[in-house]
Amino acid sequence: MTVAGVFVLFINDHLLKQAWPGAVTGKLSDVAGLVVAPALVALLFWRRADLAATALTGVLFTLVKTTETGAELASHVWTLVAGPSRVLADPTDLLALPALALAWWVRRRSLESDSARWRVLVTMPLAVFAVTATSAAPMPIADSVDVDGDSVVVHLQDGRAQTSGDGGITWSQDAGSRDWSRRPQSAACVPMQATRCYRVVPERMAVEQSDDGGRTWGPSWTPTGDDRERLTRRYPSWNRGHKMALAVQARPGGHVVVVANGLDGILVRDVSGEWRRVGWPGSPELSEVDLSPERNVAIFLAVCMLLGGAASGLRRFNRAYLGSAALTSLSVLAVLTSWSEAWLPSLLNLAGMLTAMAGTVACLVLAVAGQARPTPAAVGVLAAPLVYLTVYTPFYGWSEGVPGPYWVAVALAVLLTGLAVLGGAVLIRYDARRAYLDGSSTSRPT
Structure with a gap:
């Protein structure tokens, strides 16, 4: 049911809204989003917390839809994650809150299966991509x-x-x-x-x-x-x-x-x-600077860092893993650089998303089967968001006027990202040397 909700949300927000904008597609987006969101929020909890995730989703949705501050904060968050976005405060959207009851019921039934968490993890990239569609505010002139x-x-x-x-x-x-x-x-x-x-x-x-x-x-x-x-x-x-x-x-x-x-x-x-x-005095910024090229580079490098960490600690299946990692990275890059609201490109991007998801699953399986050492994999997981921030943050600051010149933002991004990658490489190299020495010390001549 969660998977179905993700596809309904994707098709509605990225296709139907463009063809038939209006109250029906708007409210359908809210309903589908409230069905999908609790499952994603639940991943933030260490233990199963269906009720807490559902309640937190309802509280955040209410704050966003009833307060200008909440809507503005949500706009900034989605802008940082998904590009220029505008979330509008609209109390009538609270009519979609009963969908949380359906989300809780679906969540409780789906988690009875051992594969439920894997299904959530596999569908999470598409879900995040789907929920990033927001309502565009009319631009005053x-x-x-x-x-x-x-x-x-x-x-x-x-x-x-x-x-x-x-x-x-x-x-x-x-x-x-x-x-x-x-x-x-x-x-x-x-x-x-x-x-x-x-x-x-x-x-x-x-x-x-x-x-x-x-x-x-x-x-x-x-x-x-x-x-x-x-x-x-x-x-x-x-x-x-x-x-x-x-x-x-x-x-x-x-x-x-x-x-x-x-x-x-x-x-x-x-x-x-x-x-x-x-x-526009007295009003928040009605449109954000489009940082899509810089954000695409940040995401691509973060994915490379994430997959590269596990690759550096593999004991087996190195070639198969590198092939899957390359397929995943290139699919992500293709989707990021070719995104369009048109019908055909949207369907092609969906195919790219599915390819990236398949590559991600293949990388996970090969990392486990290849007995990847935990330290390099952990370095990749922790360094990936750090690389994203070191690339994207200087350009986000430039969009707000600090730093003023674009070349300064480029220099800061290169410097900070280089330091993050260098730090990760040092940790991985140290772990590799320790693993080599441990392996040598356990061998005895016969």
């Missing part, structure tokens, strides 16, 4: 801005608005009441100072200024190369038809420029002349 007395109002494409009464320092969101007949302005001059003007350059996502009433223009603000790369990865279509508009407001001590910066939200130049990207 700031497409116009007006000065209304002492306030500056940035209008969103969906009719809402962000309003500031202190020159762009603080913002509040309201329902908005824009005049749709007015076209967004792309240029404006400082009130009572007609020689200083500003204009937007949507194609380059830049703002230019003029000090001679618009006869000549020079750069005032433009994103850095790394900021541009982050924007491209966060909004793949931002540079195709990117919308921008601006308004200039006189303030004590100077003037401010407020830019409706399309998908990137709000951009402000304060009275001191400093530009800052405000984004």
Whole structure:
């Protein structure tokens, strides 16, 4: 039943949701996920704990669906594990909670079989892959801005608005009441100072200024190369038809420029002349930087470390194990690099997932039959998540702005991963020498 739930979840989230998005496929995803999740959560417990796993699943699901904090934390977790993801708080999804009763009943019946845990372990990769589908949040677009007395109002494409009464320092969101007949302005001059003007350059996502009433223009603000790369990865279509508009407001001590910066939200130049990207004030980041290439490399190297640890301690079946390990690693890499929401690629990825699972099972069997030494296998198991973190964490930091330059993230990832692999190699080599010496000391000449 758990296996059936995994396939229902996979087909619904990765195929049906794309073809028929709506309440039915959304709630079906919640039901199937609640049937599958307790079996995965139970693996975290040392002993069998069906009721505890089911209860913990229900509590976490409730927190995620009823609180913005829970939804935001879940979004960050899934982003770290599965790429840019957005989990939405929706209390109506709690209607799926009765599915936990079915999950508990299935779990209790399935564990009566000796092979139950093996079935869970074999289906776990596909289950994790299936449950990573999340609802995409609609992306707001700031497409116009007006000065209304002492306030500056940035209008969103969906009719809402962000309003500031202190020159762009603080913002509040309201329902908005824009005049749709007015076209967004792309240029404006400082009130009572007609020689200083500003204009937007949507194609380059830049703002230019003029000090001679618009006869000549020079750069005032433009994103850095790394900021541009982050924007491209966060909004793949931002540079195709990117919308921008601006308004200039006189303030004590100077003037401010407020830019409706399309998908990137709000951009402000304060009275001191400093530009800052405000984004979407009062709201969490609505989209994450796409780190799929870096995450794919991290997962691939982690899998290689995991399988390589056991390979270094095998006493028999070395060639068969290496063949299975190579098949598993390449299948994982193929699935990671070719993932698509389209129907045919999704089916091909399913075949790749099944191939990777078959290779994993073969590696487990050969590791046991080949009498792999426990220390190298343990090193592989412990070093695999460490390798994943050493590769992925610097790039995740770069996506958040620290470090700023991408090359620094690359250097950190290479350095940290090299240290992790070197540490694992030293431990494996030490164990191999000890095993050799122990074997030599037990031999006696006849």
